[in-house]
Amino acid sequence: MPRSTTPPPHRRRLSLLALGATTALALTACGGGEEGGTDTPTRSEDAxxxxxxxxxxxKKVVDTYELTNNRANAKRDAKLLSTVEWAQVHEQSKADYKQWETWPEKEQKEYTAPFSYENREYLIPSADSGATWFAVKARSSEDPKGEGALIVFDKVGGTFKVTMAVYADDAPIPEIAVDKNGLVSPADPSARVGSLAPDQLGAVYEDFFETGGKKKAADAFVSTKTSKGSIDVYRDGPDDDVKKFATEKYFAKDPAHPKVYALKLANGGTLALxxxxxxxxxxxxxRYMSSFDITPTEEEGLYDSSKRDVVTDEFQGQGLAVLDPKGKPRVTAVEYRMVDSR
Structure with missing residues (x-):
């Protein structure tokens, strides 16, 4: 999935029946990836x-991903895309395909235009590391001057598929630790690095949306542009015209695909997706439930067009964080997609 040119995540315009009031919330964007082979080198005992x-x-895996992804995007073919993409990033791609028809023509053209990953840096672990995945640090041809993305290719049913892809919005992707053989070292997602383990990041981060970070997130993370943006979403709530009639709340949810990926950094820290x-x-x-209904937005209506007292949207996301063994983690990017509305 190429990066969407505008952030679909909390792009909601909700209207109250007979009132015409609207609200809009925007958050993030999303990135993509694809398939390949399983060719591995051989070595002697002394090699x-x-x-x-x-x-x-x-390289062949990434090239295949680009080719298949571009073909799938042109037709919004989720089945074809599933041959090279899976997990969280595929949840987001499927949402893009479903909601594509509601986008402005300019966004549709940009999304379906062919793209490629440039300036690639292959981050490959050893075969005996226990990892089933490798990563690629690259820039998208859509944004050649951007900070780039980190894309994970994991084994799914014996084939390498993109399972996570996050663009580094806040800061450059830090230097990954590479040994004398040019191999990277995966980190244990359950091992604490400083104040948190990589597999604890998502659950704690969601507190920014639930409470504005007041319960635990504000104390758990270094403040970044990304985390401030999430707090703004919590604070903004519905538009002023809607606040009189409705409340807006967020609730943490288990990700559709819970696997966490982590790599050791050259400075002793850990990078986690x-x-x-x-x-x-x-x-x-x-007091308004007997008199009014909420009319879903066009995007929400694709999942459930009925007017109702409560509109619940589900968002699946991916995040990028740097964990400091002597301090708090920094979340430098989060990307969400609305994947359901009911």
Missing amino acids: APKALITEQAA FPTAHTQELMLKP
Whole structure:
């Protein structure tokens, strides 16, 4: 999935029946990836450690991803895309395909235009590391001057597929630790690095949406542009015209695909890609429930067009964080997609 040119995540315009009041919330965007082979090099007993996959084979995986992804995007073919993409990023791609018809023509053209990953840096672990995945640091041809993305290719049913892809919005992707053989070292997602473990990031981060970070997130993370943006979503709530009639709340949710990926950094820290999710609930205040209904937005109506007292949207996301062994983690990017509305 190429990065969407505008952030669909909390792009909601909800109207009260007979009132015409609207509200809009915007958040993030999303990135993509695809398939390939499983070719690995051989070595003698005295040779360097064997890599999980050769760089030549990894290049073929990424090339196949680009080709298949571009073909799938042109037709919004989720089945074709599933041959090279899975997990959180595929949840987001499917949402893009479903909601594509509601986008402005300019966005549709940009999304379906062919793209490629440039300036690739292959991050490959050893075959005996226990990892089933490798990563690629690259820039999209859509944004060649941007900070770039980190894309994970994991084994799914014996085939390498993109399972996570996050663009580094806040800061450059830090230097990954590479040994003398050019191999990277995966980190244990359940091992604490400083104040949190990589697999704890998503659940704690969602507190920014639920409480504005007041319960735990504000104290758990270093403040970043990304985290401030999430707090703004919590604070903004519905538009002023809607606030009189409805409340808006967020609730943390288990990600559709919980696997976390982590790599050791050259400075001793850890870089983590983590899944995250929440629901967003717009509910009429009790005194208005007998008189009004909420009319879903065009995007929401694709899932459930009925007018109702409560509109609940589900968002599946991905995040990028740097964990400091001597301090708090910094979340430098989060990308969400609305994947359901009911």
